[in-house]
Amino acid sequence: MQDTLLRIDNISKIYTSEKEKVEALKGISLDIKKQEILGLLGVNGAGKTTLSAIIATLLKPTSGDIFYNDTSIYKDIISFRRVLGFCPQVQNLDLDLNVNENLIFAGRYYSLSKKQIKNRLEELLEKFDLTRYAKFSLNSLSGGYKQRFMIARTLMHDPKLIIMDEPTVGLDPQLRRLLWKYILDMKKEGKTIILTTHYLDEADILSDRICVIDGGKMKALEKPSELKKVWKSESLEDVFLELIKEKEEKNE
Ligand code: ATP
Numbered sequence: 001m002q003d004t005l006l007r008i009d010n011i012s013k014i015y016t017s018e019k020e021k022v023e024a025l026k027g028i029s030l031d032i033k034k035q036e037i038l039g040l041l042g043v044n045g046a047g048k049t050t051l052s053a054i055i056a057t058l059l060k061p062t063s064g065d066i067f068y069n070d071t072s073i074y075k076d077i078i079s080f081r082r083v084l085g086f087c088p089q090v091q092n093l094d095l096d097l098n099v100n101e102n103l104i105f106a107g108r109y110y111s112l113s114k115k116q117i118k119n120r121l122e123e124l125l126e127k128f129d130l131t132r133y134a135k136f137s138l139n140s141l142s143g144g145y146k147q148r149f150m151i152a153r154t155l156m157h158d159p160k161l162i163i164m165d166e167p168t169v170g171l172d173p174q175l176r177r178l179l180w181k182y183i184l185d186m187k188k189e190g191k192t193i194i195l196t197t198h199y200l201d202e203a204d205i206l207s208d209r210i211c212v213i214d215g216g217k218m219k220a221l222e223k224p225s226e227l228k229k230v231w232k233s234e235s236l237e238d239v240f241l242e243l244i245k246e247k248e249e250k251n252e
Pocket residue numbers: 015016022023024042043044045046047048049050051
């Protein structure tokens with residue numbers, strides 16, 4: 001389909017250790033559309049991180065495939081990584097380097113030329129209000145600035161698809177709103193965003209479609225407005241809780 005950027009086809013993931021076997025994903029299939037924000041929701045342990053990590057090529061699925069522009073990403077994973085930006089939680093930062101150095105490193109990692117790195121660096125430092133902190137070590141930045149830096153780093157190589165793992169966790173309401181604006185700006189610039197969040201208000205406001213994962217299966221994939229209409233509720237949080245409850249009842 002023309003407006004499909006990524007097709008996830010029957011992905012399953014089983015973690016095996018000597019002691020146990022955990023079926024984290026049980027056959028997930030969905031299309032991610034060009035320039036959409038897809039909110040990925042689920043309770044703790046539902047399988048969101050596993051799915052994000054598989055799309056980010058950090059983990060291999062046990063079975064299933066992912067197609068980018070109708071070609072399996074596993075045929076040329078390096079090319080796929082060039083169009084992919086992964087914005088993990090702030091904990092995963094290299095705190096020894098300063099802001100500038102970290103961004104230059106990201107540019108080099110993606111084989112950008114010196115000129116491209118310089119231009120991109122200036123552009124992103126300005127956009128995320130980081131210019132005055134360019135020489136600051138990441139350690140010394142506040143949580144809000146760390147998160148701005150994370151987004152800037154993700155955008156260094158101008159990816160088409162961005163995976164964001166709980167980008168506003170622990171931020172005050174004002175900063176959350178600012179991050180929302182950045183996320184919506186990225187969409188306006190043509191990016192496709194997979195947004196993992198536990199904040200239902202955030203998912204409601206930002207997402208074009210919501211994907212609810214529960215127990216490794218997809219429970220819903222719909223526009224937030226449609227979900228609320230079907231469940232006759234004004235709150236996405238209530239819909240989410242109903243969806244989860246539905247499964248618990250079925251399991252009883
Ligand atoms: P959270 O919101 O807490 O981050 P999640 O929805 O991201 O949860 P996952 O982290 O993907 O869920 O975990 C899905 C299931 O797989 C859980 O049962 C979890 O315990 C299990 N799991 C995740 N990583 C591993 C691993 N490396 N080895 C074994 N089991 C794992």
